Amino acid sequence: MTLQHLPALQVVVPLLAAPLCALLRRPTLAWAWATLVSWAALVIAALILTQVLTTGPISYWIGNWQPPWGIEYRIDTISAFMLVLVTGIGAVVMPYARVSLAAELPADRLPWYYTMYLLCLAGLLGMTVTGDAFNVFVFMEIASLSSYVLIAMGPSRRALMAAYQYLILGTIGATFYIIGVGFLYLMTGTLNIADLAERLPLVENQRPIIVGLAFIAVGLSLKFALFPLHFWLPGAYAYAPSAAAAFMAATATKVAVYLLLRFFFTVFGEAYPLPDMAIPVIWIGLSVAGMILASVMAIYQDDVKRMLALSSVAQIGYITLGIGLDSEVGLTGSVVHLFNHGITKGALFLLVGGIALTTGTVTIASLSGIARRMPLTMAGIVIAGMSLIGIPGTAGFVSKWYLILGAIEEGWWWLAAVIVASSLLAVVYMGRILEAAYLRPAPPGQEAREMPLSMLIPAWILVIGCVWFGLDTDLTADIAGRAAHALLGRAP
């Protein structure tokens, strides 16, 4: 009975929990409640994933209205995979958040933080489960508005400007998306994604449809910070509270990429093959530019969080590159990198947030000699950094391996070279952090201490994940392969 309603519960539980959280005026109570809800969401997501893997895609009719008239929640392999990623990161970040946030925010704001976090979680999950293009917009705005608040809560006043910029660009992105959906609706009269896919081939006048696709692609690209639409991202991630930065870096952009996959492949794939619209060329071009230029910019950052944020822009380039390759191998690389980069960057933001706890802002200079004070934290950064670079045996290698195979499959050797060249740039910027932390002498009077276990353990769970999913890929690459297969429209 309940099992049948899992898709609705996935969204409704955090959504309803959020206002309750605002009523709990005690920070610890609000935290406990939000943590409980995060873990419940993870359990629901895991149940959904097993169900999808065993019995195939789930279709849930909201209010029992039959689609395409009613809103349908539709969960297939890739959306179930995304649910697990989002809720998993949420469940890991929450235990970390308590101490970290207590140090960064005034106590009276803490319940509001957790409220906004739960709303953001609900929005992201809603974007993933819903099978209705307009419903996506609503959830997108729920997730976005709450994340603007999360960022604005950041400890320095720069967080306010970062949140404002994100608000402007994020709203433009969402509005572009809704304009694009409007065009599709005008031409087909439906908003249901599966129904859209069926009706699009029947439309004779193709121009409005292509315009709609362009609006959707640009709008979503703004949301996931495709180079050069990434200007909001470095500030937003650098000045947000550490826990929020880790959560959003690992999930928010990934869900937007997921939506893009949906539109590119599920909705348009059959009637409008991507190469017909020159999308692979544009996409690979922008991805490569992002991978190289954002990495180079990251090298010159002194603020470590900004460095990591720019590195995210570069890593998003890897993900979109796989989309541009438009092949099963490439797409598998994309999907698996969604997950692998999620845990890798999540781990790095959590660990750097731990350093920020004692040193305030984290610059390369402030890291000098910190490895002796915080050996476990730095060891975690080393391992997660290796995953970021793509050293074999780590999660990052798995995704890069697929992308390189995808490039070679097309005979594009130069592209394979670009992929590895970008990893080499990652060696340089991670190397700057390690040199400072391990080899430079500590300034006198440095009082950094290892962060408390409640922060260290969640961070290390993700660090271990970086290695685990580099050696055992049954959960990641296997599912990603199936998802890619399904997205390309070949029956599983």
Added chain:
Amino acid sequence: MSMMILAMLVPLGGAVLIALLNRAPAVRDGVTLVTAVAMFGVVIQLVPEVLSGGRPATDPWQVLPGLELRLVLEPLGMLFALIASSLWIVNSLYSIGYMRGNEEERQTPFYVFFAIALSATLGIAFAGNLFTLFLFYEILTLVTYPLVTHKRDEAAIAAGRVYLLILVGGSLILFMAAVAWVFMATGNLAFVPGGTVAGVLSPLETGLLLALFVFGIGKAAVMPMHRWLPAAMVAPTPVSALLHAVAVVKAGVFSIVKIVVYVIGIENLSSLGAGEWLAYVAGGTVILASIIALRQDDLKRRLAYSTISQLSYVVLAVSVLTPLSVVGAALHIAAHAFGKITLFFAAGAIYTAAHKTKVSQLDGIGRRMPWTMVAFAVGALSMIGVPPTFGFVSKWFIVSAAFADQHFFVLAVIVLSTLLNAAYFMPIVHAAFLKPAPHDPHPHGEAPWPMVVALTMTATATILLFLLPTLPLALARQLAGLP
């Protein structure tokens, strides 16, 4: 549990113990030594099975379809594992003397990373397919980085950058591309006698693939990928001795030999004629590095360039592409290891006892440090290839193979480089024993006894292996498929 996995776990367990014993240096040093002996004890148990033609293997662990972690032991890996594990014992003894004699800081991390590096080295030796080899190759680079930057001054940081960028860059760009290419072409990465890409790739493609491997495996220090090796000399001498004369660089040439034999295939390569350029690149490196070595006044840098030259000997031997030359290559891996570690031990002993690092400061030092300098002379003779040292044996095989194959370029390189070797080593021996010592305000004798014992042991081994090369020879012949 497989003995191979046990052999790799022993140093890891040792590393944990060493880390825990930070407060008790005496016990910690003892643990290092015991770990080294234990690892050698495990490794040597594998010898009889390999000699009788067995190929111990572990169950594959699949990472991705086609990408498996698997250990398979074959003769070359056995030889490499034996060299690395036996020399680690001696090197541990030496390290204890060196680190204490020079009152180095941060000795615990030093021993910890050293032990992990040995574990990774065994991983390379035991690697049962290209992916496993690649994995441990990368790990070895990363765990030796802290050893290179051990001193933590500006020079060490700069050297660390060169080290990481050349080794990681080379492997991530070229080596990985080559691995991916083999995977795309054949669908598997296994090591198969005769080569997996035989009959799959065209001559041009095979040549290109070989180039990706040879230059991608930067640890082999084939020019122009050699710059990291002189830079790495800022590390403490035990690191230079075991890692940058034995484990790390040998991992490079070992990988190249293994790939040529089991991935590309010797017969395949010689019938396609796609590997001729390799002889010229390797020969060029041999000669150029020797000439540069002549001009180095810093003893360790001179040894480093000598290493670059000697490593390319191995590659040169492989490039002749006959079974006999492969025997020569395998033996040279062993011969150079014992000779060069002796030379580095001597250099470290001189630094510890006399605080001298330059060749020009060594006049008359043989009278103060007779054991050290005699050992140095033995090592130098082995480098030149003079009997009764092991270096003669390997050179003999390479020369015979080149003769049999009428490969006159290789012969010319060997003759010329032998002269050059003599030219940069013999003056040191000559100066040490025959030139009068300048007045020294700080009289000194030999280095601490563990160091002297260690270098005497390796020098003796160099001579013993000339007299009794049975084991390495048997393994090398098995590798080349000779009876």
Added chain:
Amino acid sequence: MDIVIAQFSNTVTVILMVLGLYVVLARGNLIKKLIGLSIFQTSVYLLYVGPGKIIGGTAPIIAEGFDVYSNPLPHVLMLTAIVVGVATLALGLAITVRIHEAYGTIEEDEILKKDGDA
């Protein structure tokens, strides 16, 4: 000219869209940017509602004598979008107030100068 008149609703939509976006990008005053953003969002309401209205059509209630109905769905969708728009504007203004408290100005260039980024 004819096409402009024939496509009156669409023309207005496009003008509002471009105008709004221009104001967001060209203005340095945080409030003016938000006004631009609102204009931009308003254009979307027209984009949806315009084609949904059929001249002569009534509200979609089944009754005697009325055969032509306007499409109700775009109207409903835009109700939601308006709510979202208002929420965005409110949040944007709230953040602007906080920025004014923290920096004493709402001019973008002055704020960047105060943070030393410019």
